[in-house]
Amino acid sequence: MSGVASVAVSDQGDTDVISARANTRALIEEKKVLLLDMNGTFMFGEDRFGPDEDYAAHYAALGGELPARQVNAAIRAIYAYLDVRYPDEQYRHCFPSVETAIRDLFGQQLVADEVHRIVNTFAFHELGYIPAAYAQALHSLNRRFTLAAIVDIWAPKPLWLREFERAGVVDLFAACSFSSDHGVVKPSPQPFLHLLRELGTQPDQALVVGDSARRDLGGAKAAGIDCVLVGRAEHADAVASFANLLQLCDFVEAPA
Numbered sequence: 001m002s003g004v005a006s007v008a009v010s011d012q013g014d015t016d017v018i019s020a021r022a023n024t025r026a027l028i029e030e031k032k033v034l035l036l037d038m039n040g041t042f043m044f045g046e047d048r049f050g051p052d053e054d055y056a057a058h059y060a061a062l063g064g065e066l067p068a069r070q071v072n073a074a075i076r077a078i079y080a081y082l083d084v085r086y087p088d089e090q091y092r093h094c095f096p097s098v099e100t101a102i103r104d105l106f107g108q109q110l111v112a113d114e115v116h117r118i119v120n121t122f123a124f125h126e127l128g129y130i131p132a133a134y135a136q137a138l139h140s141l142n143r144r145f146t147l148a149a150i151v152d153i154w155a156p157k158p159l160w161l162r163e164f165e166r167a168g169v170v171d172l173f174a175a176c177s178f179s180s181d182h183g184v185v186k187p188s189p190q191p192f193l194h195l196l197r198e199l200g201t202q203p204d205q206a207l208v209v210g211d212s213a214r215r216d217l218g219g220a221k222a223a224g225i226d227c228v229l230v231g232r233a234e235h236a237d238a239v240a241s242f243a244n245l246l247q248l249c250d251f252v253e254a255p256a
C-alpha cells in the first residue's frame with residue numbers, strides 16, 4: 001500500500017481503495033499552492049548535534065582560537081537551551097535566536113567575532129542537504145503548483161539559501177518563511193497565513209506538505225489548510241500520507 005497510506009488499509013476492498021485514491025487525487029489537483037516543510041520533507045541529514053559531534057573543527061576552520069573543549073561545551077549548551085524551548089508554547093511567537101541564546105548563556109564573555117563564529121558553527125551543524133532526487137521532485141511539482149517553503153530553523157538562513165542554490169531549487173520558491181527571520185515557529189498558524197497573504201492565495205487553494213503531525217499538520221489545521229504528511233508521520237486529520245515527497249510527486253504525475 002504505497003502512496004495514500006491513510007486511506008488505503010488492507011481490509012478495504014479494491015474498489016474502496018481506488019475510490020479513496022481518486023478522491024485524494026482530486027483534492028490535491030485542485031490546489032494551487034504547496035507550502036512545503038523543509039527538514040525531513042526535502043532536506044535530510046540536518047541537526048548534527050549528537051553527543052560525539054566535534055564542533056571545534058568547523059569553528060577552527062573559521063579562524064576561531066577558543067579551546068576546542070570550550071567551543072564544544074558552548075554549542076552543546078546553546079543546543080540544549082533552544083531544544084527545551086522549541087516545543088514550549090510560551091516561545092511559539094518569540095523563539096530566541098542562536099545569538100540570544102549565546103548572550104543569555106554567556107553574557108558579554110564572547111566578543112562579536114566569536115559570537116559570529118559560534119553562530120556560524122551552529123548553523124553548519126544544523127544544516128542538511130537536498131538530495132538530487134528531491135530537487136528533481138521539486139522541479140516537477142513546480143510545473144503544477146506554486147511552491148513556498150515554510151521552514152523552522154534556529155540559526156540565520158544564509159547557509160540554507162546557499163544549499164537551495166547548490167541544489168538548483170532557490171528559484172522554485174515563490175515565497176519562503178524562515179522562522180529565524182521572525183521568531184515564530186510551527187505549529188503557530190501565523191507563518192502559514194503570512195505566506196498565503198504574500199501569494200494572494202486562500203487557505204482552501206493551498207496544501208501543506210510536511211513530516212511532522214504536530215508542527216506541520218497542527219499549523220496547517222490552525223490556519224485552515226489541508227495537509228499531506230510524508231515520512232513516517234500519519235494522522236487521521238491528514239488528507240493522505242506518503243512514504244516521502246518522491247512518492248507524492250509520482251502520485252501527482254501518474255495518469256489518473
Ligand SMILES: [Mg+2]
Nearest residue numbers: 037039040211
Ligand atoms: Mg520537518
